Amino acid sequence: MPITEFASLSLIPPNKLSDPHVVDLFSKVSSWQASSSGYPLCFFTNPEEPAEIHLITGWDDVRAHERWIASSRNQELLQTAEGFLNIIGMVHLDLDFNAFPVGAESLVCVRSAGGAKGASEEAKSNSVASMQCGWIGGRW
Template sequence: MPITEFAVLELNKPHKFHSSPILDFFRLLSKRQSEYSSFPLVFFEDSKAPSTIYLLSGWRDAEHHMEWIRSEGNQELLQLLGPYLHVKELLHLGIDFGGLPIEGTEYLVFKKYQSENDVDAVDGQRASNIAWSSLGVNVESDAGIVYQIESHKREPSLEELAGERKGGKLVEIISMKHLEL
């Protein structure tokens, strides 16, 4: 089953995404990984914490991604990027990345719910700002936690994001802005 890779990367201080040589390394990562997986990579930065970078991409399945992680090409990239960042989290979501209209998306909101029942409770309060939305679970866990990725037409306000927390068991909500390579 095709999946979506959702990686949380933390830049070490004082480094920034668009500074040299980091941007060059991200371009190389994007080129190599997309050649291996046949899916593009997209990067977003946390609206509240610009040192947090989110990488989204697609894979044929989680095992194919794990093969890439173990590959010589990826291990070399990890060594190059090691002084500049660390991987905080990696999820394999049961969302077909190829089915996401991610091209042209400027703002994403990533939500984590305790269960699928909680999504409906919060989802009923959706704003007209949402262009598309997709739900999935971590394919490597049976914890019942549900993840939602939403594309927003404009940057969501703090009030909109706070309003999403009413009525359900929303564990985490992250607002992010697209980064150009």
């Protein structure tokens, strides 16, 4: 089953998503990484934090993604981004990327807390903390 990569990035001020060097970088990331993985990349931004960018894509497995991370093309992209883009974090989700709504124009991330094993359905439904954030975007 394919996995889903979820990466969070942040532009370093005064850089903006519309800057030519940023557009060029994300165009290369989209093309080169999709060529390596065989899956499209989806980019989302947080309307309340325009410097925040989230990349979501698929990989056949974690090892395939690790090979990409070590590749010379990815290292070139990381060097290009140095100085205007921070990598906040990255996780592999146990979610089949083929089930991801690639054409989605927006996403909402909800973080839940509680819901302990053996808890009542009412307790589980009350365990949702709140919407963590909402993002807009789509494919690059």
